[in-house]
Amino acid sequence: MAELPLFLQDQTEENIMSRMLARVPSDFDKSEGSFIWDAQAPVAFMLSEAALWAQEVLRRGFASTAASDNPEIRSAELDLRTAEHGITRREAVASTGTVVFTGKPGTKIPKGTFVATPADEVSGESSLEYFTTADITLSDAGTGTVQIRAVNPGKNGNVPARVIQVMSTSISGVTSVTNPEPTKSGADVETDQSLLDRFYTKVRNQGTSGNKTQYMQWANEIAGVGGVEVVPLWRGPGTVGLYLLDTDKRAASSEIVEAVQHHIDPTQDGQGEGLAPAGxxxxxxxxxxxxxxxxxxxxxxxxxxxxxxxxxxxxEDGVRSYLEQIAFNRNDPLVRYTRIAAVLLDIPIIIDYSDLTINGNSNQQNIEISAGQVAVLGTVSVSE
Incomplete structure (x- = not known):
């Protein structure tokens, strides 16, 4: 926060007491323990406390100082400040993915069947539950794939592949379940810093008349959106394409995509039924x-x-962090060989490396990421 105004500076109990005693005539006993001193001491304390309250009110009155750096804290004052400009904090989003059931052919698995990760008794980590979003019947091969959604919203629902193994809902004829791919797109309640960034974007870079900035602002109003790329004239005049990332800088889930579509242009007929202008x-x-x-x-x-x-x-951690930094960066749409090499050399355990190949290419060739694409970490194979 900027420097405090003069009337709130140096308002300590001692300074206030000194000023109050200075106003008392000199022929009165003002020593500690005297009637005058004892009468003014509580007043000085309360005035110093009021000055601290005034400083706190001033701090909470501005978005930049009301926002907390702690990702676990959500400032109610920041919510009030941003709401004045029509910006509300994004709620938590449930993780989604797919699971494959195995069992007796023809077995029916109803919508709402619960599956889960196993609890870890050693670490005390509790099980994470998911439910199926559609009815399925196991094929003649005895397998069936269906979409799932986490019961509790939040980022902790994003789990690696093959860790969902528990049938919370017992179904006769089903022998096993697993998730072949990681679950994704789960997001926690928006942090203060993320909300503050969106607030600054809104007030400092006004989106108007359906320009690119405005489409990005509209999309970012939906919980779970972590990146937006706007492609004007996507399929010719009168068309706009919006590509979305989730908060992990991966492709957004179908639920997030559907929510943004409904928010901006639900009918997709140019009638302007959503936030997008008619046309x-x-x-x-x-x-x-x-x-x-x-x-x-x-x-x-x-x-x-x-x-x-x-x-x-x-x-994996280093490369993943690098790829998240360049996601939807049109100023430098390249995955650079040298940057990945730098990740290796920044690891203290590694003295040197050789035979580095990226997507099978060892010629130090960069990989160009086109519009609507995002680079994500695939497999990492390390040997000596």
């Missing part, structure tokens, strides 16, 4: 994921005990 037809789509597969040989230090698995996880 253009808006098509909302998830981004197309371009997987970045990495193979590398490493030489590791002997001073720090490590395993290939630990190195692989470090590489």
């Amino acid at each position: 253009p037809v808006i098509t909302v789509m998830p981004a197309e994921e371009v997987k970045i597969n990495i193979t590398v040989k490493v030489q590791r230090t002997q001073e720090t005990p490590s395993t290939i698995e630990e190195i692989q996880h470090m590489i």
Whole structure:
């Protein structure tokens, strides 16, 4: 916050008491313990406390100082401030994905069947529950694939592949269940810093008349949206394409896409039934994921005990962070070979590397990411 106004500076109990005693005639006893001193001491304390309250009111009155840096804290004052400009905090979003049931052919699995991850008794981690969103019948091969959604919204519902293994709802004829791909697009309640960024975007960069900025602002009003790319003249005059990412910088789920479509242009007939102006037809789509597969040989230090698995996880974390930084960055739409090499060299355990290939190419060639695409981490293979 900017410097406090003069009337709130140095308003300590001692300073206030000194000023009050200075106003008392000098022929009165003002020493500590005297009647005058004892009468004014509580007043000085209360006035100093009131000054602290005034400072807090001032702090909470501005968006930049009302917002908390702690991602676990949500400022009610920031909600009030942003609501003045029509911006509300985005709610938590439930993670989605698919599961494959295996069992007796012809077995019917109703909508609303509950499946879950196993609880971990060692770490005390509780089970995460999901439910199916449609009815299915197992095929002649004894398998069936169906969409699922997390029971409780939030980012913790995003789990890796093959960890959903528990049938919470017992169904005769079903022998196993698993998720072949990670669940995704779960998001926590919007943080103060994210809400503050959207507030600044709205007040500093006004979107008007259906320009690109306004489409981005409209899409970002929907919970779970983590990135928007606007493509004017997507299919010729009168068409606009919107590609979406979730908060993990992956392709947005179908639920998020449908919510944005309904918010901006529900009828897609140019009648302007949503927020989009009459005329253009808006098509909302998830981004197309371009997987970045990495193979590398490493030489590791002997001073720090490590395993290939630990190195692989470090590489995955570093590359994933890099790819999130460049998601939907049209100023530099390249996955750069040198940046991935830099990730390797930034890992203290790795002394050197060789035979680095990205998507099978070892010629230090960058990978261009086109409009509507997002680079995501694929497989990482590490050897010595």
